[in-house]
Amino acid sequence: MPRRVHAVVLGGGPAGAAAAIELARSGREVALIERGCYERARVGETLPPEARRLLEELGAFARFERDAHVRSPGIISIWGTDAQTVNDFIFNPFGYGWHLDRARFDRSLAAEAEACGAALLVDARVVAAREGTLWCVRGQADGRSLDFEADWLVDATGRTALPFGPRRRRRVADRLAAVIGFGRAARAGDGRTVVEAVEAGWWYAATLPGGRAIATFITDPHLVGRDFCALFRSTLAATEVARAFLGEVDDEEISVVECSTWVRVPVAADGLVAVGDAASTYDPLSSLGICKALEGGTRAARAIAAGCIDEYEAWTASSFASYLRTRARYYALEARWPDASFWRLRRVSLRA
Numbered sequence: 648m649p650r651r652v653h654a655v656v657l658g659g660g661p662a663g664a665a666a667a668i669e670l671a672r673s674g675r676e677v678a679l680i681e682r683g684c685y686e687r688a689r690v691g692e693t694l695p696p697e698a699r700r701l702l703e704e705l706g707a708f709a710r711f712e713r714d715a716h717v718r719s720p721g722i723i724s725i726w727g728t729d730a731q732t733v734n735d736f737i738f739n740p741f742g743y744g745w746h747l748d749r750a751r752f753d754r755s756l757a758a759e760a761e762a763c764g765a766a767l768l769v770d771a772r773v774v775a776a777r778e779g780t781l782w783c784v785r786g787q788a789d790g791r792s793l794d795f796e797a798d799w800l801v802d803a804t805g806r807t808a809l810p811f812g813p814r815r816r817r818r819v820a821d822r823l824a825a826v827i828g829f830g831r832a833a834r835a836g837d838g839r840t841v842v843e844a845v846e847a848g849w850w851y852a853a854t855l856p857g858g859r860a861i862a863t864f865i866t867d868p869h870l871v872g873r874d875f876c877a878l879f880r881s882t883l884a885a886t887e888v889a890r891a892f893l894g895e896v897d898d899e900e901i902s903v904v905e906c907s908t909w910v911r912v913p914v915a916a917d918g919l920v921a922v923g924d925a926a927s928t929y930d931p932l933s934s935l936g937i938c939k940a941l942e943g944g945t946r947a948a949r950a951i952a953a954g955c956i957d958e959y960e961a962w963t964a965s966s967f968a969s970y971l972r973t974r975a976r977y978y979a980l981e982a983r984w985p986d987a988s989f990w991r992l993r994r995v996s997l998r999a
Contacts, residue, residue, distance in 0.1 A: 652676040652766075654799040654951060655784045657773070659685075661937050662923025663803030664756035665944030668705050671763035673952045678766040678795055680773060680788065682804075685754035690827060690904060692749050692855055693719070693840060693934045696741035701941040707759040714751055717838050717856050719744040723888055724842040726849075727980040731888065733839075746838060748856040768793060775800055775811050777917055799918050799951050802925040803944065806905065809925075813916040817909040820971060821993075824868040825906040825931065826879045830896030832860035842932070843889045845882065846984045851931060852889040862893040865906065865931055867989055876901045906931050908974070910967045915956050922947045927967050930974055939966070 654670055656663045659681025667679040694716075702708040720743050721735040736743050761767040773786030773793065782800040786793055802809055832854045841852040848866030855861055864882055871878065876898045883890050910927040914920070923940035943963065950959035978993045985991070 649783065649785075649794040649796045650678075652678050652795055652797050654678075654801055654948075655680060655775075655782060655795050655797040656765075656801040656803055657775075657784075657809070658682070658801075658803030658805060658923070658925070659757045659767070659769070660689075660753050660803060660805065660923060660940065661756055662925070662940035662944040663801065664753070664760045665701075665705055665941045666801050666803060666922055666948040667760035667765040667944075668707065668756070668763050669945045669948035670952065671760060671765045672706070673948070675952060676766075677764075678768065678784075678793075678797075679757060679760050680771045680784070680793075681757065681767070681769045682771055684769050685750050685757065687750060689749035689753060690825075691936055692747045692853060692861055693851075694745040694747055694752075694937055695934055696736055696739045696744045698744075698938050698941065699741045701938060701945070705756075705759070705941070705945065706763075707756060710755050710759055711752070714748070714755055715856065716748060716752065717746040717854055719746055719838045719840055719853070722840045722842060725887060726842060726844045726977075727982065729983075743838075744840075746840070746853045746855050751856075775809075777812070777919075780918070782918055799920060801944075801947065801951075802919060802921045803923050805924045806928060809919075812919045813913075815911050815913060815916070815921075818912050819907060819909040821908040821930065822868055823865055823906045823908070823930065824871045825904050826864040826866070826871060826875050827902050827904065828862050828879050828883070828893060828896045829855075829900045830860060830862075831894035832858050832892065833894040834860075834892050837892070840934075841889045841892060843886050844981050844983070845886060846987045846989070847882065848989050849932070850883065850886055850889040852892040854892060860893045862889055862896075863931070867992065868905070870989075871903055875903050908971075910963070914960050914963045920947050920951065920956060920959070926963055929970055932977060933970060933974065935970070 653675035670677040768788035771788035852862040
C-alpha cells in the first residue's frame, strides 16, 4: 500500500529542504526525495549576509554555524572602472557572508528537515503521475522501493524540466554559460569574493573550505567551444584580481554549465509547484540563488499549507521582475567595451 503524505518534495537542495522543513513544522507529513547522496561537489558557493535571516526562520542557523564554512568579509569588484572597489560587509546589519562547502550545506539542510519530521530518502530514482486528485510517486531509494500518494508534488529538481506533470515552458530573458574551475586556494586566508568584468564577460572567484578555491567565467554560450579548458586558463590569466585566488587546477575539474535567466510558466499547476531553480533562475551576478531558493521553498510550503498557492505564484512573478530591473542597472554600469559582443548584447536586452 502506498504511504499517504501531504506533499512529496523532489530535490534535496536548499529550496527542497526549506519546503520540507516548513511543511513538517506546520504538522504536514512530507517526504523529501534526493537523487544523490550529498557526496559530489555542487556549484553555488556564495551565501550573502542576508541568508542568516532565512536560515534563522527555518531554525537551521545553529546547525549551519557548526559546519565551519569560510566567512566572507566583503566583495572586491572591478566593474565599470579599472579601479578596484571594496564592499565591506562590516556595514551590513546581518554581518559577514560565507563561502560554502555546498554539498555539506545541502546535506545539513536535509538533516534539519529530517529532524523536523520529514521522511528523507536519498540515492533515489522515481517516476510520478497525476491520478485523480493525487500525485503517485514510485521508485527506489537507497536500493529499497518507495511508494507515496500526495496532495502536492514540489519540484525542486533544478533547471532540468521534469519528464512528467503538466506542460510548462521557460520564459527566457538572457542566455549565459559558466566555465567553472575548482582547485587549490592560492590565497587561503582571503575570504572575500571577487567579481571582475572582462571584455568577453566577467569572472567570479572565491576561497572555499578545505583549502580549495573556485573561479568561474560567465560568458555567451557561443563563445564556449570544445576546448573550454584552454578558454578558462587563458581568460583567467588575463584578469587582474581573480587569477590570484585559484592555484593549480586539473582539466578534470573544469566544467561548463548553463546559467541563463528565465522563469517557469506556470510555476504551479495541477498540484505541482516549482521552487528554487525549477521555478526561476537568476544570473550568478546577483549572488542570490541560494537565498531565492530558501525563501521560495519556505513561501511555497506556507502557501500549500494555507491553501493559497496563488500568493506564491504572485511572489515568484514579482520577485523575478524586480531582479530583472536590478540586473539591468548593474550591467548598465559597465561601458568600457562598447563594441564587445557580450556587453553589446546585454545592452540590447536591457533596452528590450
